[in-house]
Amino acid sequence: MRQPPVNRIADDAIKAWKITAAIAAGVLWFITIALFVFAYLLDFTYWIGAAGILISALCTYLFVFLLPKLRWRRWRYEVFEQEIYIQHGILIVSRTLVPMIRVQHVDTKQGPILKNYKLASVQISTAATTHEIPALLEEDASELRDRISALARVDEDDV
Template structure:
């Protein structure tokens, strides 16, 4: 059964900006390694490897991986449980019973804030589960709903 809810399409912009910044760091490291290779007369395969990495990483990190990650991420919040599906090559599905939820919060970093997005973090005793980059209003409503359902479940126990 396919989960119904998907994160915001604006998430792609945020993840692509982050991918571009990661590529910039790689390019800086590549330039430094190339300079060191020339200075210390290291083997030429280092230059080739760094150039190949500098060409492949932008395609993967800016275009392909964010698109696959966005398409595969799904979630569904029901009265008794939260189900999250994520992954790029290996798809993982997590089921979180509402009675295990300890608290719920929304987070916004600078990139998410620019695009009016927020992540919802659901904390249990064991770990924190994240639903990344929802529209800000949707994230607030989801936080309120999960909080209400989790407290109702705790009262019934």
């Protein structure tokens, strides 16, 4: 069996993922509060709101505090001359090999949260799908994008 990839994503990925999850959890808490308001205004039972609190608290703990750390530990990648090796997943670990000859183009992407931490993601597009290496330092993402692009271009010339 092949050894796992050696490169990790940036440590600040945990913070960025926590903020993203906290925003989603905030929306969930807003819906829970709205359930209580509607229950009060329409004389419904408060059990629905109580269930909403339980679900919101569980989701907040899982997605804000637990999963970002686990997700960061599992994310690894490595770029070889002939392929890109990506490994990710918490319960189900996915190991993907992307042949350089199949790479059509490579992009970097950066939203406001990643930009705040000076991070960027690298997207590798093939004819079938797009693979992403999330939350790399901006400089590392640019260098990786350029390196993959150069390796893919060499493979096309060899064909």
